[in-house]
Amino acid sequence: MAHTPFAYNLAHLIGATVLMMGFGLLYQRRMTAVIRTYALQAMALALAAAWQAAIQDAPHLYATALIILLFKGMAVPAALQWLVRRLGIHRTVETALGIGPTLMAGVGLVALSIVLVMPMDIAATAITRESVALAMSVVLLGLLMMITRRNAVTQVVGFMSLENGLLLAAVGAHGMPLVVELSIAFSVLVAMALFGIFFFRIRERFDSLELSYLETSRGDSQ
Amino acid sequence: MIPLLWGILHTLLVVAAAPWATGLTRRVKARLQGRRGASCWQPYRDLWRLLQKDSVIADSASWLFHITPYVVFVAVWLAATILPTLTTDMIMTPAADLIALVALLGVARFFTALAGLDAGTAFGGLGASREMFIASLGEPAMLMVTFSLSVLAHTTSPAHLVEFVLAGHVGLEVSVGLAMGALLMVALAESGRIPIDNPATHLELTMVHEAMVLEYSGRHLALMEAAAMMRQLLFLSLIICLFLPWGIARPGDAAPWLLVGLAAWIAKVAALSVVLAAYESWIAKMRLFRIADFLGGALLLALLATIFLYVSEAL
């Protein structure tokens, strides 16, 4: 087995942490735990970006790391927690497919992405296959989360985790010029999505804030 | 001659150190919860006191009930003896690889569960049923960890794994990280620690291991308790041996290396015990049926570890 230098190994290990958090998202059953896991994933991603900044000697990636940490690791989870509390969304995650089968499907997707990258022939100095496989797996797991979890908030979390996968690929690539801009753009997109749900839900609420409706269906938050 | 000597010393060491590790975990946990806690040596006193008491055995129990404590204790002791902790240069090390180690722990579990069923009580059966349920997922996860390590190092023998890692053949592999995660999850389950089972509980419906040994008393209970402590130490040692082997002496090293090995092992066991206590204080116990997800997750993690090897191998 060829030796890969320590720097790459650590980068991959951090990438694997991001992936594990992706599995964690599929594994969690409570909404708050899902959001917390997402925050951890974002923090791991920030770490990955910072580490890439250090080994690639690319200071702009520090900015990316900071944005990811502040925005996705803290602000968005806090907002989501607030949203869950404020809107009285169900505490438990509603699944379209059980936890066990979802996890198994996840492993299948990871295997698929590994099979896909195996024949890729890129020099080890650019993106290594392992990091591509990791990033692709994170993206696929995000998609899986979006299709197997019913609630809107979990779907948004799935989408954001998918986006984390894209960012993981982007920060791992040497000389990717627009990483900072990309991360900002994605963040704005996510913010829009979040506010979208928020406004949607608020409108739904306002529509149903009549006294008579509240009397017939108390506590129905769906 | 030397391997035989080390083997005997190691055999005595694991049985002597096991209550200390348990006592340390209990003490750290107590401190974290704001209590003073008993001293680290308390488990020794407990075991001694239990030894002095008469053994009371249920009328309905069979001869299996009498021999089970000995079988269980010896099986776990044997497993702990074989696993290298200080040096890989021991006579017994080639007698069992990781697969056999898993199976030895399986022997202990098999008989404990049978003893739980023997007296014909509801609680004993409950404990046995749950223990076997947990093991039916934990044991495969451990075998899969072995699988991924053996794909990496082409060996299932713990001593050769240690040598493989110490020789610097393996860096910070993703697979190793995943395998370690899986083993940590299994270790929690197999040594009956918190998210799976609560070693301190005597609330009937949450017991697993405690429910199985409910009918035991006196010296029999002492043996069962000591076996449980040794099992916990065994898992800590297993994690150390497979993933943090630095400090373990190898054949050909001079005798003083063994002292280094001993010091390193004690330090690592202590550190892991503290981490374990902290984790236990931080997390809540799981519902029984959630355990299937938890250990199924460990199994899949170990599977992922194997799959990821293919990528890094192809580099």
Next chain:
Amino acid sequence: MVIGSAMIAFLLLGLAAPLGRRRPAVAGLVHLACLPPSLLLLALGLMHLAAPPGTPPQIITLPLGLPGLAGHWRLDRLSAFFLLVVNLPAVLAGLYGLGYAPHLPRPGRVAPFLPLFLLGMNGVLLADDAFSFLLAWEFMSLTSWLLVVADDGNPEAGKAGLTYLSMAAFGGFCLLAAFALMAADGGSFDFALLRAHPGGGGGVLAVLLVLLGTGSKAGMVPLHPWLPLAHPAAPSHASALMSGVMTKVALYGLIRILFDLQPVLGWQWGFALMLLGAATALTGVFYALMQRDLKVLLAYSTVENVGLILVALGLAAAFRAYDQPALAALALVAALYHVLNHSLIKSLLFLGAGAVVSATGERDINRLGGLLNRMPVTGACFLAGACAISALPPLNGFVSEWLVFQSLFHAPSLSHWAMRFGVPVVGVALALAAAFAAVCFVRAFGTVFLGRPRSAAAAAAREAPLSLQLAQVVPAALCLGLGIFPVLVSGGLASVVAPLLRVRLPTALLGWPWLSPIAPGAGSYSALMLLLTGVALAITTVLVVHHFGSQRTRRAPVWDCGTPCALPEAQYSADSFSQPLRRVFGRPLLAARELIDMPAPGDTAPARFRLEIRDPLWDGLYARLIRLVNRLADRVNRLQSLTVRHYLLMMFWTLVAGLVIVAVRPPL
């Protein structure tokens, strides 16, 4: 010569037995008379195995069989090994039958068929041409079917017999077609010519048919549903033979054809066998875990073990296709080791189950309990069997499992990606199956032999008679022996495998007591060392505990957290034991449902708990197939009442169609 006399002895016994069918004692005598020929064949197999390597196989040609085709019979190392596998349990079954058969409801319907059944199985092993092979195979099927339906008072047995017969017919037909294809390609029905003609294998279709034919007899998923019906329906010693031995004869057929007659096979077949084996193992053990009937449970466990053997065979085929003969030999040795182990263990367990059933009259494990105190010998032997089949060291089941895992762990070196990703998944399946097997046998032993009796019959049970005990003690001791000396056994097996793969597996690279077949550093196991150290540690423990601790033991009523319940129903039953696993896996896989029938309010009747388990495979595949066949049969039925003109018309069209086929067929 010796073989022939043993075979003729079986035949004469079978033919003579009906003469004394009115007297039960004769049935016992017939079983006793089965012992010498079985022992003879056993000794013969051992002698051939002990012969130095390179000893040529013994070949006999008899003027029997099809016109122009003599009957060829051959004894080589593979046959010799399987003679061992067949006749060791046969000896035990004969011994057991001596005390057991006279008490059967219809001993006269069992005694004649047991020797004939043995004749059929031994014949399959020795046949060296397709005709003799099929003849013996069908003979084996037919006589075993007669054993299944021996108890004519039992409607279940009738249903089981019908299912079994149709499945056996299907399997036999598949083999017939496979041999026809192979003969068309290789030029002869004679195995010697087929062997000398590599490459002429009849192609994909032939291999598929072989797999279906032998797989259906061995209980490979999805061809297994007859097995848990038929094996338990026979008398217990016949069940032991069917489950422990006949499945192995089917596997012998598979090994003989795939590894001897068809030496060129793609890795895809190995891969397919591996996946089928993994599915078989998981399905079998999972159903076993849910059963209440002790004998059905054991039959499902047979399905699991066949799966394990199939995985090892698949690995061997794949390694051979990738030209890694050493690892192929390892996998094949593992498979054969497990064949031997399982034939012993399953015979032991079925004989034990038979002893329990005849002592209590109960097969439902939820109505047994506490038998270890009343039947100590049977209980201890059953415990040994349960430990062995749960792969606990130092017994034999663990060694073969260890070998299978070792060969599996080296399979990722095969370079195709399907293998590399398939192997870990198969590993997960096997590991799960092994763990479930332990759960299954804790459950079985715990409910049958431990706890308090759950019925009056269980409370009044008596130990089995001496011949039954002896027939259990011997295999239990052998289980230990085969477990403690793995180097010896696997060395013998390596000599069986060597002529097939042309490489001899080294079994102890580290020296004598260490089983280390791959490389000195690649993992080793020594049961003897473990046992000796364990004994030393046990003695130390006992001495220390008794020296420093109290030695007194008091008997007292059970404690149970201070609230004991005297009702035996308050114990954990077999169903409650498997409840956690049933809840996690049973719902998706078995459509398991727990129903509680509550009486109407005010009604004082007790609420009833019911458990429903269905076999999705049966519902989805076989039930549909049966409906289809019935519908077709109705259609075809109409053909019976046609006019003569219609029949003539049909004959005419058939003739024309045949002629057209001949006309358009490409010339040979």
